[in-house]
Amino acid sequence: MSTPAKILTVGSAAGHIKDLFAKIKAIDAKHGKFDFALCLGDFFGPPKDEVEEYGEDDELTQLLDGRLEAPLECFIMQGEHPLPTPVIEKFAKTGSALALNVNLLHKSGLINTAKGLRIACLGGIYESNIYAAAEEAHGFTSPYFTAQTVEKLLSNTLTTSKPQDQNYTSLAAIKATAAASHHVDILVSNVWPADITHFSDAPLPAPELASIGVEPVAEVVRQTKPRYHFAAGGGQPPKFWEREPFVWEDENGRVTRFVSLGAFGAEATAGKKQRWFYAFSITPDTPTTAPPPRPANATQNPFTEVVQRPQKRQFDDSEPNFRWSEGQPQPGKRSRTDGDQSKPRPGYKCKICDSPEHFISDCPDRVKPREGYICNICKEPGHFVRDCPTKHQVGDTGGRKPREGYVCRACGSELHYIQDCPLAKQTTHANGGRNRGPPKEIGPDECWFCLSNPNLAKHLIVSIGTECYVTLPKGQIIPTHSGANHPNAPAVPGGGHVLIVPITHYPTYSTIPLDIKGPIVEETEKYKSALRAMYAKHDAVPVAFEVGRLSAKGGHAHVQVVPVPKKLENRVEEAFLSEGRAQGIEWETDPDEALRQCSGGRGSYFRVDLPDGRKMVHIMRDGVPFSVQFGRQVLVSLLGMPDRFDWKACVQSEEEDKEDAQALKAAFAPFDPSL
Structure with missing residues (x-):
């Protein structure tokens, strides 16, 4: 009988690598041991401008040099940004192993784990014109996936041998080495599939998420029929949303679950931080595996039965529960449709004081943080983020004041976010190009090539x-x-x-x-x-x-x-x-x-x-x-x-x-x- 694998899935680190590793270590110590972690979305965050260097103290440099260690094996992917040049250079030298326990999945990758799980990855973002017009699969220097990227992924799932082991020059050659099944156990992507919200009654955290899915990812789902599909690009910033499971009736009742995670490294926003991790257990399929039981909350399959999508209800902001195994219900979920909305349903306990009489939002102890709590905005104890006195401070251009240590990538200022930067908001030419204006002068002591630079070699x-x-x-x-x-x-x-x-x-x-x-x-x-x-x-x-x-x-x-x-x-x-x-x-x-x-x-x-x-x-x-x-x-x-x-x-x-x-x-x- 196959051994179940215990997996931790986390949202975009957005460059906060050290903090994410610390959180993974704490979760693993409390709820593990996990076999590995899947790190969705942008692990490194936006790459630096070419004139900027990744210094010795940069977390990316520390990771690639082996000075920053992952607490357990982590698989990372490309999200919505190009990968930083040092990462691409390391990948070109070593393949997927960027550091001890840190492996980069190919943009159209497929891996087989030690316990026999098949994990597929579709990295990057979708743009219809680039997708249709590109003649080749884009690499890590491009944020986009193309039709060739998807074709390559589907070809990989159809083969029993590694892609480099065979010279696939025709469809006949691919079929000659076809796997017994092209199904995968887990699919990770940055982009949502089209139609994923159809037939679902799970409240969406934002109405625009109903239409963000794209057809190429939906086709990958139809072909691979993953048992779990995780995505990272659910809005800006990314939102958590878990869909009810759905069944593939023509595949012996195969069940698929879709989960979109919030970003671990997302910038602070008003309201509660989106749930950014998800833990589960999964047992590899074998020829003798019995058909799974049909989940009680299973819906129609949105990829085989297409109808007009019903109107979604508004966001239900009750506390998320930690999921550990397949098919388990989520107790304590607050329903907006219950007759009495003032009291929790039986079995619910407040996460702060353990009382069953009120929701966490109504807890009298919320006025004061627990011992050791640090505000994520000002890094001071004694108050929650929502009560932070610096929360509504403005920067020099009128937008929110950045957190300590933030530097605008467009102009180098520490006094505003890049979305509020005048340089980054230059008007657009009629031909579609960006009017960058006069580039900011670099001082002689900064320019590598000015003869007046005293540090010039x-x-x-x-x-x-x-x-x-x-x-x-x-x-x-x-x-x-x-x-x-x-x-x-x-x-x-x-x-x-x-x-x-x-x-x-x-x-x-x-x-x-x-x-x-x-x-x-x-x-x-x-x-x-x-x-x-x-x-x-x-x-x-x-x-x-x-x-x-x-x-x-x-x-x-x-x-x-x-x-x-x-x-x-x-x-x-x-x-x-x-x-x-x-x-x-x-x-x-x-x-x-x-x-x-x-x-x-x-x-x-x-x-x-x-x-x-x-x-x-x-x-x-x-x-x-x-x-x-x-x-x-x-x-x-x-x-x-x-x-x-x-x-x-x-x-x-x-x-x-x-x-x-x-x-x-x-x-x-x-x-x-x-x-």
């Missing part, structure tokens, strides 16, 4: 001209000391991977004013030509790229130039096209016109100069993420150096850097236009 500089300078980057792609004998490593002294940086501070080349742009661009092209000549002497050709991305903090324009062995020259373009297809990146048919449209700071772009002098340009779209490491990712793949993807892992000692800079400076001297 000046020992890496190779040449200083009138308008630009050339420098080796920290952690260049080309190995020069360790790994220098790689078969695809060009023989350019000092490696040869350099940055061409305008001395004057502008976010991108397209934002440089026309009256001074000419000399800067001219000298940049001179440096490109000089590098081409130097590379040719060492049987290499140049690949140059610029991430011309506008951001709230500005940034500093620069072009990266990387030497590639001449034997790989004809494979460069296809490398960018292939990786672009995998990430949903589209290239403009007229690169020069695309760059002209971005001039004057009217748009963000990614530009590549191929070895033969032709250009490739991708225009970045608002709301569609683009990885600033895309150029490096393509080139390390082309060169067969996947271990060089993370520049931080390639950083050398200052002495080794100085040695490389001197070697490159000597080799570049005969070609240097500044001499």
Whole structure:
């Protein structure tokens, strides 16, 4: 007989990783032991802007470095945001294992647990145009799932072997390795399925939730018929809602339960915090498993019988109960339809004083918190959140004042939330682009590339001209000391991977004013030509790229130039096209016109100069993420150096850097236009 698994499911951590782990540990100690935890939604929260760094004290960094440990095995997923770049980089190196006991589920993932449970994951959010038009499944740098993402998930559920074990080139090949059943025990998604509220009498916490579901997720439910389906994206902020179970009559009475959880890391709002965790036990199906009993509160199946959805009642804000096993009723639920609404039903006890005579909302002891209670807003004891004296304080723009430690991601202020930020509320152009306005200037002591920055790594500089300078980057792609004998490593002294940086501070080349742009661009092209000549002497050709991305903090324009062995020259373009297809990146048919449209700071772009002098340009779209490491990712793949993807892992000692800079400076001297 199969052993039941005990599982804890939690809502979006939204970056509060340490606090969530502490809560999981406390729940496990009191109610466990759990086999594992499913962490829904955005575990890391919104990714930082590319000019921001995840510092040593950041919880994400602590987790990836092994300094922040999970109390039990946790499976996390992608929610409504792109995953942070350090997470994607770690995933590329190690696969799903981000840290001890922390595993990242694929966007269209399927895992089989040690006890035989099949868990499917559909990460990301839905946008109809992107879903229909995309030619590839989007990766973690995009917040969206596409039709290909769903197809890949359904294909995974139909196979007995791991996807990488087979080369599925046709439907016949898939069927040849089909599993005995494509059903899953648990499905996790960020998005609700369409029609999930049909036939349900469970009160919705907000009326708009009746229409937030989408058809692609509903199709996944029809195909996989999960016994439990958990979602995280039930409103803003996410709301808790548990639907009555429903039955698949044609599947031996298989029962599905749907639960949407509130966010653990949600910002404080008026009223009671939404329930963010759910514990349950589930026994794996086996060929000898008897049909489950039909739950007493089962409804019609919303995915097999479609009718007009009845009007829902308003939110029932009685206290939620902790569920431990399948098919168990929830005692003590307060009903709005009972004749006498003033007293609890038999068996109910107030959570504060244990009295059966009144609801928790009417408890006289509510006026004073229990010992050890800390207000989540001001972090002080002695009062509840609802009575916090700072609850209604306003920030500098009129909205709610942020909690201590909050920083607006748009402008860096600590005095307002991002939704109240003037910079984040810039008007929209007729063409749909965002008018970001002049990027905020970064001080000399903050910009990595300003020569006036006293912290600039000046020992890496190779040449200083009138308008630009050339420098080796920290952690260049080309190995020069360790790994220098790689078969695809060009023989350019000092490696040869350099940055061409305008001395004057502008976010991108397209934002440089026309009256001074000419000399800067001219000298940049001179440096490109000089590098081409130097590379040719060492049987290499140049690949140059610029991430011309506008951001709230500005940034500093620069072009990266990387030497590639001449034997790989004809494979460069296809490398960018292939990786672009995998990430949903589209290239403009007229690169020069695309760059002209971005001039004057009217748009963000990614530009590549191929070895033969032709250009490739991708225009970045608002709301569609683009990885600033895309150029490096393509080139390390082309060169067969996947271990060089993370520049931080390639950083050398200052002495080794100085040695490389001197070697490159000597080799570049005969070609240097500044001499």
